[in-house]
Amino acid sequence: MEAHYFEIIRRALAREGFEAVLNDKYRIPDKLAAIRAGLGRYGKNSVVLTEKFGSCLMFVTVLTDAPLKPTGPAWEGDPCGGCDLCLKSCPTHAFPAPYKVSRKLCITNWLWGIPAPRDLRDKQENRLFGCGDCVRICPKNRKLEPRTSYPVRLEDVPDRPELIPLAAAEPEFFRKTFAAFPLRAGIDALRGNAVIALGNTADEAGIEPLRRTIHHKKLQIRAYSAWALGRIGGEEARNALREAKSGELERAVIEEIDMGLLPSPARH
Ligand code: SF4
Ligand code: SF4
Known part of the structure; x- marks a missing residue:
């Protein structure tokens, strides 16, 4: 599935004339890359929290020569507050x-x-x-709701x-x-x-x-x-x-x- 998502991103960047490669051989930590990219902040459980999707996410790091503008850190302040x-x-x-x-x-x-x-x-x-x-x-x-559509085909396997x-x-x-x-x-x-x-x-x-x-x-x-x-x-x-x-x-x-x-x- 990861390869499918990467291919969607790679094609979008290629249409603009930029290259993209998967992180596999560079082994940049995905969570750290997500934080540095301004997508979220660490929660107290060391999982990345985002404002829109909570922490129910998996990150795939893509390296590109596209001149992306830094977006700054997600969330000012502590996203967890007094919660533990x-x-x-x-x-x-x-x-x-x-x-x-x-x-x-x-x-x-x-x-x-x-x-x-x-x-x-x-x-x-x-x-x-x-x-x-x-x-x-x-x-x-x-408050997250299950997705109803996916950009890739879901696999037909039992979940239990x-x-x-x-x-x-x-x-x-x-x-x-x-x-x-x-x-x-x-x-x-x-x-x-x-x-x-x-x-x-x-x-x-x-x-x-x-x-x-x-x-x-x-x-x-x-x-x-x-x-x-x-x-x-x-x-x-x-x-x-x-x-x-x-x-x-x-x-x-x-x-x-x-x-x-x-x-x-x-x-x-
Ligand atoms: S709750 Fe489960 S996934 Fe989270 S740190 Fe503990 S053992 Fe790991
Ligand atoms: S909001 Fe609460 S449960 Fe969620 S990561 Fe922060 S401390 Fe943990």
């Missing part, structure tokens, strides 16, 4: 102070494949991609894929079930999220797919699967953990298996 709803809403307390976010504690990072700390995996709940609690609660977003078939599914199933943007996190990241979600739902129906994912080639997915089986508990899950331990060579996964075999609540 986003800071209080975060399930992992990822905000050490206003305007500062600890990336290590932000669920959204884990959903992109950064390892989720064992003691906080329950906070991921059944999310498969994106958290955004600190954006949803923002009063600046309350079924969890049980997902965790152990073939890559092709992921490609059909997820939109292009979450797929950028990679199938392994999405599969890991599905595994954690199975652990958090703690439904015995999750044992069968986890029996398979605990043998996945990726260490992180095996470790998450051990954790998830431990959360589900019961004899069948414990048997799956014991079987997996007999063939596992990685210490990190063996430790997860051993913790999963501890009596509840120590294993959580």
Whole structure:
């Protein structure tokens, strides 16, 4: 989708005789570029707030030789005032102070494949991609209305894929079930999220797919699967953990298996 938007902008600039390139290889931070371009200001959740669209936005940075006039900063003064709803809403307390976010504690990072700390995996709940609690609660977003038309075609994919078939599914199933943007996190990241979600739902129906994912080639997915089986508990899950331990060579996964075999609540 990003490429479609870029193409719209590129063509508009090309008609005026200017060049435009995507930011990809220059890696200019998009949020900072948006602020410097005068599109918004940082909110206390470190997300860019704009007057018209709140913070429900994604930015794509385009570099151009067009002589654009500086528009000055958006919003004079502090856009948040005395509000601190986003800071209080975060399930992992990822905000050490206003305007500062600890990336290590932000669920959204884990959903992109950064390892989720064992003691906080329950906070991921059944999310498969994106958290955004600190954006949803923002009063600046309350009056926004869903768009009725888009300059690009929306993808025809479910917004709530079924969890049980997902965790152990073939890559092709992921490609059909997820939109292009979450797929950028990679199938392994999405599969890991599905595994954690199975652990958090703690439904015995999750044992069968986890029996398979605990043998996945990726260490992180095996470790998450051990954790998830431990959360589900019961004899069948414990048997799956014991079987997996007999063939596992990685210490990190063996430790997860051993913790999963501890009596509840120590294993959580
Ligand atoms: S996206 Fe979620 S986890 Fe990350 S800072 Fe916002 S509320 Fe916290
Ligand atoms: S929730 Fe409140 S403090 Fe947080 S970004 Fe929105 S207005 Fe600012």
